[in-house]
Amino acid sequence: MSAGSQPALSMRGSLFRKNFITALLLAPAALWLVVFLVLPFVAIAIFSVGERAPEGGYQAALTFAQYANLPARATAFWNTMVLAPAGALACLLVAYPVAYYLALRAPDRWRLILLALIVIPFWTSLLMRTYAWMYILGGRGIPALLAYVGIEDLRLINTPGAVLLGIVYGYLPLMILPIYVSLERLDRRLLEASADLGATPLSTFLGVTLRLSLPGVMTGFSLVMILLLGEYLIPTLLGGGKVFFIGNALVDLFLQSRNWPFGSAIAITLVLVSVVVLTVANRISTRLSGARRVDLI
Amino acid sequence: MPKSYRDGLPITPDKFVDQLMRLKRGSISRRDFLGLTGLGVATAVMARELGIMPTQAFAAENLGDRMSIATWPNYHDPQTFENFKADTGVAVEVNVFGSNEEMLAKLQAGGSGWSLFVPTNYTISTYKKLGIIEALDMAKLGNFDGKSEDSRFTAEGTIDGTIYAVPKNWGTTGFAVNTKKLTKPMSSWKEFWDTAMAEGDGRAMVHDYQLTTIGNALKYHGYSFNSLKQDELAKAEELLLKVKPHLFAVSSDYQPGMRAGDAWMTMCWTNDGAQLHRDIPEIAYVLGKEGGEIWTDFYAIPKDAPNKPAGYALLNYLMNPKVAVKEHLANGAPSTDARVNALLPKEVLDNPILYPAADLLKPLEFGAAATLTDPGRAELMARFKSA
Numbered sequence: 001m002s003a004g005s006q007p008a009l010s011m012r013g014s015l016f017r018k019n020f021i022t023a024l025l026l027a028p029a030a031l032w033l034v035v036f037l038v039l040p041f042v043a044i045a046i047f048s049v050g051e052r053a054p055e056g057g058y059q060a061a062l063t064f065a066q067y068a069n070l071p072a073r074a075t076a077f078w079n080t081m082v083l084a085p086a087g088a089l090a091c092l093l094v095a096y097p098v099a100y101y102l103a104l105r106a107p108d109r110w111r112l113i114l115l116a117l118i119v120i121p122f123w124t125s126l127l128m129r130t131y132a133w134m135y136i137l138g139g140r141g142i143p144a145l146l147a148y149v150g151i152e153d154l155r156l157i158n159t160p161g162a163v164l165l166g167i168v169y170g171y172l173p174l175m176i177l178p179i180y181v182s183l184e185r186l187d188r189r190l191l192e193a194s195a196d197l198g199a200t201p202l203s204t205f206l207g208v209t210l211r212l213s214l215p216g217v218m219t220g221f222s223l224v225m226i227l228l229l230g231e232y233l234i235p236t237l238l239g240g241g242k243v244f245f246i247g248n249a250l251v252d253l254f255l256q257s258r259n260w261p262f263g264s265a266i267a268i269t270l271v272l273v274s275v276v277v278l279t280v281a282n283r284i285s286t287r288l289s290g291a292r293r294v295d296l297i
Numbered sequence: 298m299p300k301s302y303r304d305g306l307p308i309t310p311d312k313f314v315d316q317l318m319r320l321k322r323g324s325i326s327r328r329d330f331l332g333l334t335g336l337g338v339a340t341a342v343m344a345r346e347l348g349i350m351p352t353q354a355f356a357a358e359n360l361g362d363r364m365s366i367a368t369w370p371n372y373h374d375p376q377t378f379e380n381f382k383a384d385t386g387v388a389v390e391v392n393v394f395g396s397n398e399e400m401l402a403k404l405q406a407g408g409s410g411w412s413l414f415v416p417t418n419y420t421i422s423t424y425k426k427l428g429i430i431e432a433l434d435m436a437k438l439g440n441f442d443g444k445s446e447d448s449r450f451t452a453e454g455t456i457d458g459t460i461y462a463v464p465k466n467w468g469t470t471g472f473a474v475n476t477k478k479l480t481k482p483m484s485s486w487k488e489f490w491d492t493a494m495a496e497g498d499g500r501a502m503v504h505d506y507q508l509t510t511i512g513n514a515l516k517y518h519g520y521s522f523n524s525l526k527q528d529e530l531a532k533a534e535e536l537l538l539k540v541k542p543h544l545f546a547v548s549s550d551y552q553p554g555m556r557a558g559d560a561w562m563t564m565c566w567t568n569d570g571a572q573l574h575r576d577i578p579e580i581a582y583v584l585g586k587e588g589g590e591i592w593t594d595f596y597a598i599p600k601d602a603p604n605k606p607a608g609y610a611l612l613n614y615l616m617n618p619k620v621a622v623k624e625h626l627a628n629g630a631p632s633t634d635a636r637v638n639a640l641l642p643k644e645v646l647d648n649p650i651l652y653p654a655a656d657l658l659k660p661l662e663f664g665a666a667a668t669l670t671d672p673g674r675a676e677l678m679a680r681f682k683s684a
Binding site: 052054055056057072073075076079134138139140143155157158236240241242244248249252254255256257258259 | 396398399401402405423426427499500502505507541544545546547548553554557558559670672675676678679680682683684
């Protein structure tokens with residue numbers, strides 16, 4: 001009896017030690033998340049049921065008036081819900097051929113250099129790169145060059161096209177890399193088998209390559225879309241502030257009209273909407289790629 | 298974005314070695330060495346951030362070696378801060394802002410770190426009400442002379458007889474026009490808005506600022522710049538929504554667009570108008586004959602200023618007419634101080650952009666505190682921007 005209980009006790013002891021070590025290892029991350037994610041979120045939630053003080057800012061209250069007022073930013077929500085998927089789709093259309101070339105066609109000795117070339121611009125802040133585009137698209141940039149060949153007074157900056165260009169440029173690497181990873185793991189024998197069985201290149205691409213790279217596509221799509229849901233810099237700088245996204249509405253509410261409670265209510269709503277959108281996207285991608293789970297990178 | 302004006306001015310290697318040798322010879326103190334080479338600032342910043350040297354360690358009269366000011370873009374002569382540093386050993390970090398609301402939001406949140414800042418007239422009563430700014434200790438500002446100031450511009454810095462802010466400069470809000478692109482002469486806000494929808498289609502800019510954008514739209518119908526009346530604001534909104542699709546941009550950063558020739562017309566503050574006209578003569582600055590805005594920027598000291606002695610010292614330094622005159626020559630905004638005007642060259646005083654004719658100034662209105670904080674106007678602006 002006593003002999004039998006001995007190993008059980010020590011096993012419980014080692015189990016306890018294991019759990020303790022796991023808890024210790026997780027503690028920094030957990031602490032970080034609590035202090036910088038959970039607590040601010042709670043603060044925002046409390047703000048969102050408050051009132052705007054007469055001089056701006058926050059005043060304690062318990063009201064859902066801020067949430068009732070959400071339709072006042074319906075246009076901004078709508079613009080964002082159109083921009084985010086559209087921008088991600090544009091990114092995808094540009095990124096897929098690049099990732100395909102890198103993973104399946106590029107010579108081995110070039111691959112690393114090409115990948116580095118895609119990643120390096122990311123080392124500079126997005127603000128800087130977007131400012132650079134302001135000058136490239138501005139009157140002294142491309143339009144000045146076009147004026148030499150007789151195309152006068154062309155305006156590129158502050159157009160929807162400029163915003164789209166900025167978005168595709170800014171977020172392209174985030175789309176290329178996950179697709180590249182999923183294409184690189186592609187088993188080439190599947191392509192040969194498909195060809196042996198009489199499939200045309202197009203149907204091989206659609207039925208094998210594209211299908212197997214879908215997890216990467218959905219990862220890239222979700223990543224870009226999440227970031228675009230909060231985007232405000234590119235529309236402001238390349239769109240001339242004429243297109244109003246929910247990110248712009250938030251900036252204005254916190255820094256201009258200083259309506260913190262309303263801004264908080266919008267922030268909370270944006271988080272909830274993002275969660276719903278991503279859950280749906282995840283479901284779709286799981287189904288499309290044949291019950292395989294999608295992991296974020 | 299905090300950025301020191303000194304970022305581009307590091308000490309040269311020669312100078313550094315020179316100073317190092319002087320330190321070794323003992324002809325300068327360690328403190329001077331640290332100050333002259335910029336190492337002092339770095340050490341002080343590190344020490345403070347790491348908690349090695351608490352700020353309280355400075356004696357009451359010690360100015361420390363670092364302070365921070367919040368101000369507007371292109372608003373100071375960088376040499377002013379360079380000279381101040383040479384005189385006092387205090388390095389000035391310059392924070393540039395885009396709007397009074399942003400400044401207010403930062404100060405309201407606390408811990409801004411500024412020892413001096415530059416609020417516009419209509420915010421001062423709000424700052425006072427919120428208890429964010431100091432009643433100025435005029436004994437420490439010997440260079441300020443209330444008698445030499447134009448009372449029209451100083452009035453809003455004084456509340457119930459107490460001085461909370463002293464004026465930096467004044468100015469107007471009109472519009473800038475590229476007269477080569479838009480040749481028809483203009484003199485009113487009505488023409489500004491009508492042109493934006495016709496010859497200036499796709500080339501006009503309005504501020505990303507409800508006070509001026511809504512205020513100048515109200516002027517189209519001849520209403521007060523500060524109107525809070527529902528029916529008048531509704532008319533202004535109607536105009537703004539009609540103009541919106543024709544605009545080049547809704548942005549207060551209009552100099553790049555005007556300089557590049559992408560924008561042909563923009564709402565514009567005095568000093569920007571003067572700078573644009575100076576560099577590109579065909580850009581004219583127009584005050585709407587219906588009126589519009591006149592403003593004064595003030596200096597004020599936050600109650601939670603981390604380095605008040607240095608804040609007062611810099612403010613007093615800037616109130617010296619000989620220093621102020623250089624500031625005005627650099628930023629191009631007119632001065633409120635008769636002593637400074639006496640030192641300004643004639644061509645500045647005769648510049649109609651800086652010192653407009655009296656009959657153009659007469660209909661102008663100071664923005665009101667209520668205009669700035671009115672939630673209705675904020676919502677109107679949001680509807681305009683999202684349209």
